[in-house]
Amino acid sequence: MQNALIYSAGFDGHRQVYVYVLSHFLNELKYNIFIAGNLKEKISTSLYVDKLKKDNRIVMIDTSSYTQGGLEISAMQIIELQIKYSIELTVFAEADHHIPLFNAQIFSRSNKLRGKNIGIFLRPFYYYEKLSFINKLRYIKHFKTRWRSDDRLFHGFLLKHYKLLDTVLYIDENFVAHHPSTQWLPDVFQQFAETIVKNEYTEQRIWIDKLNEFVERNKGLFIFLYFGTAQKRRGYDLLLKMAVEQDACFVHCGLHDDNEKYDYDVIGLRKNLYDNNRIMETNQYISDPVTIEYFFKSVSHLVLPYRSFYGSSGVMLQALTYGIPVLVPDEGIIGSRVKKYNLGLTYKRDYNSLNAQFKKFKEIPKKSFADSIAQYMYHQSVIHLKEVLTNVLKI
Numbered sequence: 240m241q242n243a244l245i246y247s248a249g250f251d252g253h254r255q256v257y258v259y260v261l262s263h264f265l266n267e268l269k270y271n272i273f274i275a276g277n278l279k280e281k282i283s284t285s286l287y288v289d290k291l292k293k294d295n296r297i298v299m300i301d302t303s304s305y306t307q308g309g310l311e312i313s314a315m316q317i318i319e320l321q322i323k324y325s326i327e328l329t330v331f332a333e334a335d336h337h338i339p340l341f342n343a344q345i346f347s348r349s350n351k352l353r354g355k356n357i358g359i360f361l362r363p364f365y366y367y368e369k370l371s372f373i374n375k376l377r378y379i380k381h382f383k384t385r386w387r388s389d390d391r392l393f394h395g396f397l398l399k400h401y402k403l404l405d406t407v408l409y410i411d412e413n414f415v416a417h418h419p420s421t422q423w424l425p426d427v428f429q430q431f432a433e434t435i436v437k438n439e440y441t442e443q444r445i446w447i448d449k450l451n452e453f454v455e456r457n458k459g460l461f462i463f464l465y466f467g468t469a470q471k472r473r474g475y476d477l478l479l480k481m482a483v484e485q486d487a488c489f490v491h492c493g494l495h496d497d498n499e500k501y502d503y504d505v506i507g508l509r510k511n512l513y514d515n516n517r518i519m520e521t522n523q524y525i526s527d528p529v530t531i532e533y534f535f536k537s538v539s540h541l542v543l544p545y546r547s548f549y550g551s552s553g554v555m556l557q558a559l560t561y562g563i564p565v566l567v568p569d570e571g572i573i574g575s576r577v578k579k580y581n582l583g584l585t586y587k588r589d590y591n592s593l594n595a596q597f598k599k600f601k602e603i604p605k606k607s608f609a610d611s612i613a614q615y616m617y618h619q620s621v622i623h624l625k626e627v628l629t630n631v632l633k634i
Contacts (some may be wrong), residue, residue, distance in 0.1 A: 241634060242325050243270040246317070247332040248302060248309035251282040253553055256432045257332045257359070259287040262297060264628045265330075273324050275300040277308030283468060283494065286526045287432060298324070310336050314343040314350035321353040327634055334358030334404075339387045341403040355634055357406045359424060363414045364549040365391040367571050394418075406631045410551050413575040422631075425624040428553035430560050433528040443527040446492075446534075453490070453519045454537055460517070461487040461601055464538045466531075466554045468494045468524075469505075473554075474544030476501035477590070479508040481542070481597065482517065491520040492534040535561050539605045540583070542566045544593055548573070559616050564608040566593075566600045581611035 243265045247258050258274060265272050274291060278301040282288070291297055302309030305316060317340060321329060329352065331337055341358070343350040370378060378391075386392055398407060399420065408424040409415050415423040454462070463482045469475040469491070480503050482489035489512055497505070512518035525531055535541075541558040542565075549571030558565055564583035567573045574585050584603075586596035617623075 240269055240271050241327040242273060243328040243330065243632070244273045244275060244320060244324065244326045245330050245332055246309075246312075246320075246337075247274070247276045248305075248307070248312065248336060249280055249282075249333070250276055250278075250285075250288050251280065253428070254333060255282070255285075255287040255291075256429060256553075257427045259291060260427050260431050260624075261330055261332060261628070262291060262294075264625065265328075265632060266296065268629070268632055270328065270632075271298075272296060273298045273300060273320075273326065275302050275309070275320060277301070277303045279303040280308055284524045284526050300324075312337070312340065314340050314347075314352065318350070318353055327354045328632065329354060329356045330632070331356070331358045334360050334407075335362045335390070338390060338393045342387045342393065342397060344403055345397070345401055355405045357408065357631055358404045359408045359410070360394075361410055362550050363390065363394055363409060363411055364571070365394070366411075366414050366417075367549045408627070408631065411572045413572050413579075422627070424627050425619045426551045426553070426556060427624065428556045429528075429531070430557060431621055431624060441527040441530075443523070443525055443530045446521055446525065446530050450490070450519065450533055450537055453488075457488045457517060461485065461540075462538045463487055463489050463542055464534065465489070465491045466493060466534065466557070469496045469499065471499050471501050472546050472548060474546060475499075476503040476505050476508070477544040477593070478542060479503065479505055479512070481544075481594070483508055483511050484594075485597075486517075488512075488517045489519075490534065490537060491518075491522075492525050492531070493521065494524055495520070495522050531557070532561070535563060538563060540564055540566065540601055542597060542600070543573070544568070545573070546588075556616075556619060559612050559619075562605065562609055562612055564600075564603070564605060564612065566596060576615070580615040581608060582615060583608060 245258055245261050247254050262272050274297060292299055305312050408422050410424050410426040412423050415421045463478045465475055465478050479489055509518060535558055541563050543555055545568055552573050555565050555573055559582060566584050567577050569585035569587055577583050577585050584596050584600045586592040
């Protein structure tokens with residue numbers, strides 16, 4: 240059996256799902272699996288990390304002693320791991336962090352990575368951030384000091400002219416469509432891991448009865464669902480504000496984070512909704528697949544008022560899995576997906592546009608989007624993920 244290394248400096252949120260799913264496919268391909276990352280990092284939940292630690296077929300390698308827990312691991316440090324564990328295949332699960340590492344190979348043969356190396360890129364965001372004339376001048380001015388870590392140069396030029404990785408994968412199909420030499424990978428979101436993890440009863444399912452009672456008590460009112468830890472960039476405060484102004488309900492499946500600097504008074508907005516019995520929040524990280532499904536299926540439409548968000552959204556993909564249309568900002572890959580595949584509606588970045596589009600959105604029957612959502616999610620299926628990964632993970 241050959242040895243494979245999965246490198247992921249962090250394990251929080253979607254990262255442990257990526258690592259868990261990758262390890263599953265590598266196991267099916269009969270690899271000895273090594274996973275390197277910051278095992279001392281504080282994370283919201285360790286559901287999948289715990290399962291990996293308990294798997295006696297897997298060797299876990301702690302990188303907490305490296306710079307920033309391994310986020311800034313050098314080429315030589317990776318090579319040391321590759322040599323020490325006789326690694327034939329290395330998968331960088333969040334390769335966006337390691338552009339300087341890959342570029343270090345250009346001028347030094349000693350920095351050449353060993354074996355076959357695969358990079359999965361989640362954030363080619365520069366593609367959606369067009370440079371103005373002033374920013375072009377700034378880009379040129381600072382080019383000498385930043386070229387080693389610059390994603391625009393890396394993806395647009397260096398990858399084409401130097402063999403820095405054996406295989407490069409992107410989860411942004413819009414980026415891939417405009418860069419013919421690149422390869423798309425279906426996004427690895429929660430649903431993939433849930434097909435692997437055995438459905439066992441957990442105490443988190445007490446929330447199912449509470450949710451049913453809440454929905455029944457507020458029958459006829461629109462429900463804004465926020466899934467995950469409260470964050471400004473994902474519009475937690477915006478959804479609270481909309482729920483108050485629209486005389487609607489707010490359901491939050493996830494943790495609070497009042498240390499965030501919101502634009503709106505979230506404590507005041509929550510109090511307003513509590514006083515009217517129109518809010519339900521778990522303030523708990525929910526990992527049970529059955530409970531998660533109940534929360535998503537409690538809504539007919541999902542509003543995702545993300546701020547300056549250009550990447551893929553696992554929450555959006557989970558909603559689409561259940562046939563729930565989405566309202567998202569008209570930017571980045573999520574805006575592109577919704578418009579191209581008729582997965583819901585988009586809005587311009589300002590609050591007035593969000594409100595106006597929401598009023599249209601909630602009146603469109605869910606079934607109007609059903610066929611187009613089903614067609615799109617077929618491409619994001621486990622079948623396609625397995626097909627791509629099986630092809631690239633083989634040596």
